[in-house]
Amino acid sequence: MIKAILASVSASMVLMACTHAPNIAGDASPINTVNMSETAKTLASDEFLGRAPGTEGETLTVDYLIKRFTELGLEPGGRDGAWTDPVTLNHSVITEARTLSVSQDGAAIDMVQGRDIEISSANPRDIIRIEDAPVVFVGFGVSAPEREWDDFGTIDLKGKVALFLVNDPDFGVTDDHPVSNVFGGRRMTYYGRWAYKFEEAARRGAVAALVVHETKAAGYGWNVAASSPGENYAVAGKGSAKASVDLQGWLHEDMARQWVERAGYDLGALRTAARQRDFTAFTLGDLRFNADLALTVETVESQNVLGKITGATRPDETIMLSGHWDAYGVGEPDERGRVVRPGANDDALGLAGIMEIARNLKAAPPLERTVVFAAWTAEESGLLGSEAYAQDPIYPLETTVANFTLDILQTAGPARDVIQVGEGQSDLEELMAMTAAAQGRVISPEGLPENGLFFRADHFSLARRGVPVLLIMGIAGGSDLEVGGREAGDAWVKDYIDNRYHNQNDVWDAEWDLRGAAQDVELFLDMTRELGNSTAWPELKPTSEFKGLRDASAASRK
Template sequence: MIRAIFASASAALILAACTPAPEADSAESASPPISMENMSETVKVLASDEFMGRAPGTEGETKTVAYLIERFEELGLEPGGRDGKWTDPVTLKHSVVNDIRTLSVSHGDTVIPLQQGLDININSPNPREDIAVQDLPVVFVGFGASAPERDWDDYGDMDLTGKVALFLVNDPDFGVEEDHPVSGLFGGRRMTYYGRWAYKYEEAARRGAVAAFVIHETKPAGYGWNVAASSPGENYAVAGNGPAKPALDLRGWLHEDMARQWLTNAGYDLDELKVAARNGDFEAFTLDDLRFNADLGLSVETVESQNVIGKITGTERPDETVMLSGHWDAFGIGIPDAQGRVVRPGANDDALGLAGIMEIARNLKAGPAPERTVVVAAWTGEESGLLGSEAYAQNPIYPLETTVANFTLDILQTAGPAKDVIQVGEGQSELEDMMAAAAAKQGRTVSPEGLPENGLFYRADHFSLARRGVPVLLIMGIAGGPDLVDGGREAGIEWVAGYIANRYHNQNDAWDPDWDLRGAAQDVELFLDMTTDLANSEIWPDLKPTSEFKGLRDASASARE
């Protein structure tokens, strides 16, 4: 997910180098066992045009799944799915808005037409071939947080049944001054789950809304409109797993400029509303005479996709599992870019993460068999909303109560060796303390997220397990600029910014022979060490009191006794 600032060394030297940062004096990390050449070759294959961007339900998926099974077999893994299979099916509902007959908002006699991809990105998580809504009242719900533990409720007495919810992005305390009354009430700069668009949609649906839109702003969202408007009108949803949940008919991102038009016509100013929504006494209110209208045609199909799962069975405690995971899917075929390219190859996001997981598995198989079972999972549908991991979490193969930990790699930095590893999320589990100890053995330190407002803890597949109480760790290269050996923190920040601006989710996220994978190898080795330690111990890392999911883990404690 990040544009690399490439090292000046030649590709041959980069692939041959396996030494850690010069500052890493520890003899234990003098010869990392991670092969950067293997990782590069894996990405070169998965990100090639032949795999067509690895979209679920396409020929690209067929090729990807076959390749992953072949590689897992070569690594000596056992099939880890149900009934001795390599794959675990994930049924998805895929829909695309392909016929816009009406899409507008009106105020009295004034009608504002909405252009898909420019003013709005609208899709349906509850798809039918035709969705028509007329004159729906629009309710401004501020940040849409209902957080009794923080004595905060944006909804008040508002009934959203049959209405449209309009949200601000991120948390109420994002971007406020330190002396503001709400400062630090949520996560400060660190986004909480209340700030995620996924939570806002879930809460709106639970309260009966027909549609919900989040006003896009680049800084609090963590990415530009080009990302929010990518794949306009498209939606994937898990079908057939777990109890049915309330679902919106329509949802999406609303461009900030268009949101201002809506509010201006209703007699309000967006900047003033952002101030008001940060007061503890704010309550949702209907935007007088503002009405939303849509008459849309959708193509709807059922997609049978697959998670690919392997394992190394434990010798002493096979029913206790340590999980390694990444996602195999990317964004498939898109609109031609300036160079005429249509394949969005997902090289760093997340072919490189999977390459790292395979290197961990290769090293585990080269050593003594672990005492606990190690599960290796390649998820589908991450880019569509963590769907493969969510389907698994709803119906797990290996009980979550006895899943020791999940380690997820989703984007590894390609800018060279680093003096640190970035902690994604904070205060979640004792795995964080273990990571600090493992990093110290490498001669590295742990740094907090540089961009905690982006809510990355809630944006990768580990979260499907975290929200059910499983201790997790995520390494994600865009969590903040690493302190690079060559160029320091400034160079790391530049690399992150360049990747997000130029490569994230588009045709530029391609394999490059000039990647400097020494930093990626450091991070992969870190997870290898932690996996080895946990897989050969009786340790059960606990969640910390600051984790919002600790109660869930505590409730299953008897299963681990």
């Protein structure tokens, strides 16, 4: 199928290459960086209160998005002609930890939420008690028959606490290690993602699932992992969440070391053992976990916001462009007394790019296929807005041609490349390379594949159901910048992750150089135009974990 796609677009790509000089100065781009900056500035202002779901900040944000979509000339994209699609969430907060400890032979280690452990619950209950639950070390917690890997063996997790290592078994090993590249090598697979580990623990009946935090293997520091201690959101209602453990979260590495030492083991030795094919889960001595927690639970009514441009000849075939409108709301004051976590880049700037694509498409005759523009809620709470949509889609996933997601754009200027996130997933990757070449750019692999970014943005809710997707995320690796090269690109990524990611410093900045962001937005614009007037359907690659799901619906696309 990729040959059909490339054949259908090659002529226009050649034309683009002739008429578009490489977007170095930015003045040839149809993407207006002033518009993008002003949109991000508005959404990230204190007036919007950090855009948390279910708050006054949501009301202001949704009203603003509807106003902007209307001004852009979009049609309402929700059900029955509405601009919004409701998402009901269960929001729980641990308000008191009367007991939070682990013990061995009667000697207890008490833990402090946010310092030693970060736990929350996706179950809507106001009291959670776990008494003397055995702790089982499950290694990386992977059950992957296709890789001949099973960490669980015959152990029964019912009523127990599952203790996981983060990432994949082959993360960080040398090339000569027996398990080198059994999974993704440096690139995290879904087995390495904490969401998979929680799901697997729940499926096996555990009462709690804890992942030992390691900064390099997780892709972010403890400050990020524990940024909202005790707080959890989950999609509510029938057919929503998979069954969940009572408690889930992170265990600080220092505390994990104390746990295993109390049980008579060494954490480093356990990591080494867990990287062997013959490893199987085992109970950590007589270690027992105890928790007596009080929670407040509320139902939050939130909204996805959707607009569309109906296709001229094949309106039932859909291309989706999306970003998330939520950020982290209001938190504890930082050292400067700021309480609003504004999410200027994550993801107000991504939504600004989506709006620029919409503006350009509306300035021309409609494409043959329908284009849907989605602003998701509750991404920062676990991709919940997009997950709710994927469970009950408005536009059938079988005939969704592709999803393009913008989530964090680099603000350091023009780049010679675009970073590929999640290599080996679909034919869209070849189309992206051709489209980038027409801009005078090349594709570069993820600089930080171990961070598992393919599983950490809203496109994944559709990807895991077989929809071809592409994500542009500025922190996937340092771009090869026109000024300063890869070194400058890496420095931008490090500064953003270390100093701005998910905190009060992610603010709008008048000094942003958005020409590189405009290149990436224009890339998705051009790809949307090409696919929008094509009859081809991108296919998933044999290396995609989700190929079977897409293949099963092939008859819907004939």
